[in-house]
Amino acid sequence: MSSIFSHQNFSRILFFLYFIEFIVFAIHPIDRATWWAENIPVMLAVTILVILYIRGVRFSRIAYSLMALFLMFHTIGGHWTFAGVPFDWGNKLLSYLPGDFFFPLERNNFDRLGHFLIGVFVYPVAEYLYKRKFVAKRVTAVVFALSLIGLWAAGYEIIEMLYAVHFGGLQAADFLGSQGDIWDAQKDMFLDIIGGFLTGLFYYFYNKKEK
Numbered sequence: 001m002s003s004i005f006s007h008q009n010f011s012r013i014l015f016f017l018y019f020i021e022f023i024v025f026a027i028h029p030i031d032r033a034t035w036w037a038e039n040i041p042v043m044l045a046v047t048i049l050v051i052l053y054i055r056g057v058r059f060s061r062i063a064y065s066l067m068a069l070f071l072m073f074h075t076i077g078g079h080w081t082f083a084g085v086p087f088d089w090g091n092k093l094l095s096y097l098p099g100d101f102f103f104p105l106e107r108n109n110f111d112r113l114g115h116f117l118i119g120v121f122v123y124p125v126a127e128y129l130y131k132r133k134f135v136a137k138r139v140t141a142v143v144f145a146l147s148l149i150g151l152w153a154a155g156y157e158i159i160e161m162l163y164a165v166h167f168g169g170l171q172a173a174d175f176l177g178s179q180g181d182i183w184d185a186q187k188d189m190f191l192d193i194i195g196g197f198l199t200g201l202f203y204y205f206y207n208k209k210e211k
Contacts, residue, residue, distance in 0.1 A: 007058070010061050010064065011053065011058070011064045014064055014065070014068040015046075015050075017072075018046070018068055018071055018072055018075070021075055021076075022039075025078065025079035026079075029078065029079045029080070030080050030081050031081060031170075033167075034078070034081050035078050038074065038077060038081075038175070039074075039075070039078045041156075042071055042075065042078070045067075046071065049067070057128070059127060059128070060127060062123065062206075063127050064124075066120035066121075066123050066124070066199070067120065067121065069117065070117045070118060070120050073113075073114055073117055074114060077110060077111065077114055081175075082108070082114060083107075083110075083111065083173075083179050085110040087108050087109065087110040090110060090113065091103070091105060091109055094109050094113070101187075102187055102190075104181075107179045107180075108179065112187065112191055115153075115191040115192050116192070116194065117195060118149065118152070118153065118192045118196070119149055119191075119192055119193070119194065119195020119196030119197070119198065119199045120195065120196075121145075121149060121196070121199075122142065122145040122146055122195075122196040122197075122199040123145075123200075123203045125141075125144075125145035125148060125149075126138065126141040126142045126144070126145040126200065126203050126204075127207075129141040129144060129145065138203070138207060138208070139204060142200035142201075142204055143200075145196070145200065146193070146196045146197060146200050149192055149195075149196040150189070150192070150193050150196070152192070153188070153192035153193060157185045157188060160175060160176050160185075161185075163175050164176050
């Protein structure tokens with residue numbers, strides 16, 4: 001049993017689960033154009049991970065689990081569009097958080113939670129930088145990884161803007177997922193960074209004793 005869940009097999013199992021989910025949610029999405037727009041970045045990320053794996057680059061189980069969590073989450077959003085995912089139960093859970101500036105009850109907050117989860121990529125990026133000795137200290141790896149997440153957050157909002165300007169109409173609205181919030185882009189970027197910051201703290205303190 002232990003060999004089945006060895007480090008090597010663990011990443012393969014996660015990839016298999018993601019692949020099955022991807023196929024299932026690729027069938028009859030709410031809007032095929034939006035599905036492509038949402039899934040192309042995800043497919044690119046998975047392709048990069050596969051290439052790294054083939055080249056012998058391995059991440060920890062925690063890193064693979066966090067990345068799989070986001071990729072699977074994003075695949076669900078691509079099927080329904082992020083504003084259309086059945087998420088009433090999630091909104092109820094988020095309603096227990098103090099205040100409702102970031103997660104107002106009158107909107108579908110599946111996309112906001114997704115932006116928070118983007119921050120989990122700080123863990124594998126920091127892990128890669130430190131283990132490959134691109135940086136000398138873990139805190140430096142976290143800062144650099146968090147900077148990359150911030151850059152991606154801003155860049156993705158620009159991509160959304162360009163997509164909306166080009167296509168317009170309902171297709172653009174589905175991809176943007178702003179749901180009428182004029183501060184949607186700023187809140188999304190903030191949640192990207194907060195998610196990354198908390199993940200960075202987790203990475204640093206979890207691995208602090210390891211040389």
